[in-house]
Amino acid sequence: MNAIRTLIARELYSYFVTPVAYVFIVIFLVLAGAFTFQLGGFYQREQADLMPFFTFHPWLYLVLVPALAMRLWAEERRSGSIELLMTLPVSTTEAVVAKFLAAWLFTALALALTFPIWLTVNYLGNPDNGAILTAYLGSLLMAGAFLAIGSCLSATTRNQVVAFILTAAVCLVFLLAGFPLVLDAFGGWAPGWLLDTVAGLSFLTHFNALSRGVIDVRDVLYFLLVIAAFLYATAIVLEMKKAN
Amino acid sequence: MIQAERLTKRYGPLLAVDALSFEVAPGEVLGFLGPNGAGKSTTMKMLTGFVAPTSGDAIVCGHRVSGDARAARDRLGYLPEGAPSYPEMTVRAFLAFIAAMRGLRGPARRTAVDRAVGQLDLGDVLAQTVDTLSKGYRRRVGLAQAILHDPPVLILDEPTDGLDPNQKHQVRRLIEGMAADKIIIISTHILEEVEAVCSRALIISSGRILADDTPQGLAARARRHNAVTLRPRAAGDAAQIAEAVDALPGVDSVERADDGTVTAFPADGAPIIGDVAALAGERGWPLVELHQESGRLDEVFREITGETVS
Numbered sequence: 001m002n003a004i005r006t007l008i009a010r011e012l013y014s015y016f017v018t019p020v021a022y023v024f025i026v027i028f029l030v031l032a033g034a035f036t037f038q039l040g041g042f043y044q045r046e047q048a049d050l051m052p053f054f055t056f057h058p059w060l061y062l063v064l065v066p067a068l069a070m071r072l073w074a075e076e077r078r079s080g081s082i083e084l085l086m087t088l089p090v091s092t093t094e095a096v097v098a099k100f101l102a103a104w105l106f107t108a109l110a111l112a113l114t115f116p117i118w119l120t121v122n123y124l125g126n127p128d129n130g131a132i133l134t135a136y137l138g139s140l141l142m143a144g145a146f147l148a149i150g151s152c153l154s155a156t157t158r159n160q161v162v163a164f165i166l167t168a169a170v171c172l173v174f175l176l177a178g179f180p181l182v183l184d185a186f187g188g189w190a191p192g193w194l195l196d197t198v199a200g201l202s203f204l205t206h207f208n209a210l211s212r213g214v215i216d217v218r219d220v221l222y223f224l225l226v227i228a229a230f231l232y233a234t235a236i237v238l239e240m241k242k243a244n
Numbered sequence: 245m246i247q248a249e250r251l252t253k254r255y256g257p258l259l260a261v262d263a264l265s266f267e268v269a270p271g272e273v274l275g276f277l278g279p280n281g282a283g284k285s286t287t288m289k290m291l292t293g294f295v296a297p298t299s300g301d302a303i304v305c306g307h308r309v310s311g312d313a314r315a316a317r318d319r320l321g322y323l324p325e326g327a328p329s330y331p332e333m334t335v336r337a338f339l340a341f342i343a344a345m346r347g348l349r350g351p352a353r354r355t356a357v358d359r360a361v362g363q364l365d366l367g368d369v370l371a372q373t374v375d376t377l378s379k380g381y382r383r384r385v386g387l388a389q390a391i392l393h394d395p396p397v398l399i400l401d402e403p404t405d406g407l408d409p410n411q412k413h414q415v416r417r418l419i420e421g422m423a424a425d426k427i428i429i430i431s432t433h434i435l436e437e438v439e440a441v442c443s444r445a446l447i448i449s450s451g452r453i454l455a456d457d458t459p460q461g462l463a464a465r466a467r468r469h470n471a472v473t474l475r476p477r478a479a480g481d482a483a484q485i486a487e488a489v490d491a492l493p494g495v496d497s498v499e500r501a502d503d504g505t506v507t508a509f510p511a512d513g514a515p516i517i518g519d520v521a522a523l524a525g526e527r528g529w530p531l532v533e534l535h536q537e538s539g540r541l542d543e544v545f546r547e548i549t550g551e552t553v554s
Binding site: 002003006007009010013014017018079080081083084086087088089090091242 | 320
């Protein structure tokens with residue numbers, strides 16, 4: 001546990017001594033605000049909820065989270081510091097979990113900094129704050145799933161650009177798994193049960209339920225399972241090709 | 245004690261390390277010598293557990309690297325090739341991070357960091373980030389990181405690469421100072437370094453051990469070891485001198501250079517300078533130079549590794 005805490009602290013230190021943290025947070029907040037008010041029509045809807053705010057989170061994450069995740073392992077690999085890290089008394093699993101948690105904590109911070117929109121909607125009306133909290137939870141879980149995918153793909157390469165593009169692509173597939181763009185690829189040949197399975201993997205479907213304030217254990221469990229699976233895959237990838 | 249038991253690493257069709265076995269005892273400074281790509285770094289990576297061997301195993305202070313990696317790593321200090329670190333961190337933060345990962349906290353951490361900083365003379369750059377440091381300082385930060393927890397085993401991959409002569413000297417003094425009760429393994433392709441700090445040298449090429457000896461023992465294998473060079477005042481005397489020296493019982497062969505220098509090689513590596521000097525005195529040769537050669541490690545190195553790499 002100590003090793004994990006120390007590693008998380010080191011990762012967060014690195015976010016904040018480089019421009020990564022500030023650029024990410026500022027762009028995230030600006031875009032979140034712009035989408036909510038411009039595209040989402042926050043005022044025009046005249047409803048006291050944060051739907052216009054949460055609707056755009058999947059698309060924000062699609063661009064920003066891969067940028068955050070791409071450096072997780074590719075950077076360690078490129079600079080060679082992975083050799084330093086992996087010969088310290090820490091297991092691969094601990095290192096994977098610590099780096100992921102640091103990135104997740106960081107996105108949680110960025111998400112928490114959107115609190116003015118919550119104050120605004122409470123000032124303007126009487127929203128269902130339980131639903132808003134659930135939506136925040138869903139957003140955080142989805143960010144975690146994106147990060148875990150990014151962690152795994154970052155571990156496969158020493159090139160951050162490759163890690164970014166792969167992560168964005170895989171995340172897009174997961175987002176749209178329930179939609180024609182992805183399902184059509186399985187159309188003519190896949191059996192029905194496979195189609196249903198693929199459709200069931202859709203981040204959007206699971207997130208939409210949560211963002212409307214509906215806590216379904218299956219949705220929460222789904223995101224947690226995706227995170228666990230991709231972190232496990234990260235550890236396997238690292239063990240397999242640590243040195244190359 | 246470190247034991248390597250038939251350590252083998254295969255990268256696809258390439259056999260990088262081929263059943264390497266050796267033991268190192270406390271107090272020894274072992275030098276890995278070998279051409280680039282000989283398998284030095286790969287062997288070190290296997291000793292530290294970073295790379296899993298294809299077959300074979302290493303045992304560090306009684307702990308198998310394959311089965312008990314954590315315990316083995318606790319006893320190791322490791323400077324990876326190129327001294328990687330986290331460039332965005334300050335030296336102080338980086339060393340504090342490594343110390344924390346090593347389980348040091350509170351006053352113990354401060355003491356350990358202060359000691360390493362003192363030993364490597366890093367006091368002036370503590371507040372600088374690693375990416376603003378010169379290559380020499382980065383190497384020293386890497387060394388400081390390796391000795392923080394005062395481990396019984398140090399594995400240093402090219403510890404003096406990129407240092408200037410003064411810094412090299414400083415690092416060698418540091419290694420010598422720590423050598424008494426530790427196991428230290430260094431890799432290098434600087435031969436003078438082996439002579440300066442190592443008590444034992446392994447010459448490795450194509451993943452195999454070609455020689456395992458003290459630096460002096462290796463140097464004695466050189467053809468020039470204990471050879472005697474004479475330079476007469478007049479180059480014309482050379483032929484006569486060469487003939488007389490060649491007739492001495494301990495002399496195997498004699499070579500003459502264009503400038504009149506005569507070099508006599510001993511038959512079995514035994515010193516012949518006494519006999520040659522006595523002969524020169526007896527005959528009254530007018531010499532401007534008479535000295536005994538010592539075997540040079542680079543000569544031995546080329547002889548031993550030459551045939552396998554070229």
